[in-house]
Amino acid sequence: MSISFSKSGLGKTAILAAVKVVLCKICGDKSSGVHYGVITCEGCKGFFRRSQSAIVNYHCTRGQTCTIDRVNRNKCQFCRLKKCLELGMSRDSVKFGRLQKKQREKQQQVRSVVEGNQPSSLCAPGYEGYSPGASPTVSSSVHENVFSVDYAVKSEYVAEAAVAPINYSLKQEPIYEHPQQAAVPSQETTYLSVHQEMLSQDEVFAAQIKAEFESAHAASIWLKNNSHPLNEEFESSFRNMDRVGCWNLFATEMSKMIESMCRFVKFFEEFNQLDEKTRISVLKDNVFEMCLVTASLFYDAKTQSISLSGQNFHVSLFATAQPNVLAFIRMVHSCLHNLAQFQLSAVEVALFSAWILLQGTASASYLVQRLKGCLHRQFYYKMVHPEEALQRLLELLQTFRLLARQHKQLLSQFFESEPDAKLQPLYMEVFKS
Template identity: 25%
Template sequence: GFFRRSIQKQIEYRCLRDGKCLVIRLNRNRCQYCRFKKCLAVGMSRDSVRYGRVPKRSRERSSGEERVSTSDNSSSAATPPDPETALSPVYDLIVSVSQAHIANSDYSEENTRTLVRKPLPSPPSPVCAGPEVASSTAESLEQQRIWLWQQFATHVTPSVQRVVEFAKRVPGFCELSQDDQLILIKVGFFELWLSHASRLTTDTTLTFSDGTFVTRQQMELMYSIEFVQSMFEFTAGFNSLLLGDMELGLFSAVVLLSPDRPGVTDVKAVEQHQDRLVEALKLQVSCNLCGDSPSVLAKLPELRVVGAKHALILDWFRLNWDKLRLPPLFAEIFDIPKCEEDLQ
């Protein structure tokens, strides 16, 4: 079934491990390129695909002249439905979402493998002299917080467009209304970004897609100790699942199409799309992670809690928008005013 779909749809696969993946039943969906190559290696023919499948029972009837077809009904008692064929739409969904993720993620396995890490530059220190040594400690901390937040925004902004392009390629997303699409992207962006950035997060640092990393202490100054604690707890647990690009892409799509986001109008449609994606994620995980899909799905509510805390923290930045110099796209995705007109 996989080989037939690949030929008929002329799908081109890529291998992230130089075409040397071990392909067995438990992990055959991890690398479609090597799975397809193995199909060819064991003798599957591209030319035979256009003739379609001939049931074994039919071949036996036609090759044996001594057999007489006495009963069409009994002889054509259909062979049991092919499980591979029944799951064909799910496999197609897995392929589509995985390709969308790999094409639009700066945090893919290939991109992060050779990434060179470098620290975030230190904030500029105010020059003070005489009795007027400096402003109060509170003002100094606020200045550092604003500076760090602006650096953070600059490094995260490229991921906004990446998430938008990924969303447009997730099957079913563009069928939703423009308003629902916008809500799902804006409300879910931080959760999607954190899921991807988890791959480059340690106990003490968070690394952006260009290799620049921010320390946990800097993050605590930007946000709060309690929030950063929950954020790093999530990334540590998420990393322990060892998700590949295919699983991470499907997980991201499930997060994106969350029907209970505030403001979504066509809840039923979003829910139907998410249900299909959850089914695809479970199937992919069952093949590659020894069936531990409950552990992966358990991360969804945990991530939602982190996202809700982040939304509350944004209120401070919305109130102090006039002190910030943020990239327009970043300000838009988080509804942070850029001018007086945005407040009306």
């Protein structure tokens, strides 16, 4: 799969005409149109809608590997729903229908009014001119007890931004309780109403970003919610996996996340307006950091395990005799552990991921400030010290950048010793120089 962001210009009539000869992506039956984001037949459309209209708890008795086709599609609901999500069918399309375009138009109207008045006052307090510090350095020595969280947080491998203990207290009041507005002079009423409307629109905007993020990562989130411990047979084969096999497994999981990121970033008009070469460059430069932040949703700090493709891997399984790879794994583990201390929700991860992607894009400067403002507002509702927590989160990005560079170096070293190795094409396209 190659990275592509092209959008079809076909209207609804043209699409319906085209799919007359197109098969359902789920089961291979004759399709009837684009339903919930994927070309499907009426049967799969109805199945997916029903799966979202009530609480369901499907199970597979065949190892989650059932073939879904026109004949067998009703035999395993678990694998059918899994395939629907993997191919991109959107849960939120079932919930919210087609209101998104109107909401975007209203956002644009409010944004235009505010930009014409006082745009600078809408930025999150204290973050208008934020600039992270210099990149930290990493020691190259190796020690024992590599997967202890206490050790990981104190380890010399961990960059300064990730070393400081994080223990941000959460507010006890309801998180959506807004502070009382202070009285203002009557001549400010017009601007205040616009400002309040913008706050309301930012809440809608954040909800839309969350919906897009969860839709893009629906398959992974669903598998995580239905995850289970590794069985002994797979754990044994994993421990005995050779170097090429380990890299291939890593590349496969990264490719899945990159595909989800490509779907997610299409939501942002500022990103879509860039030429394709620039979009690909921006994504390549930031996707590792975005994947690392997103991985925090699948990491359990209590059990020190991460969910991959519906299976829980304890971090001790990733032990290796190679010192440089071991140092890299330690830092990844430490970053995930530190991110877990923030208890980031899906909307916060989505906002932070989008900010990482666009913060170096000049044409998206307004959107970057808005994303930061939305993230600050999320922290304000749940953190006792939101400014301190947000600043600390942004500072962690320097450690993520360091890990991204180390990842490319390790990949280069891998191919020096294994020049004939074949990894996932999308992963190679993004990361191999």
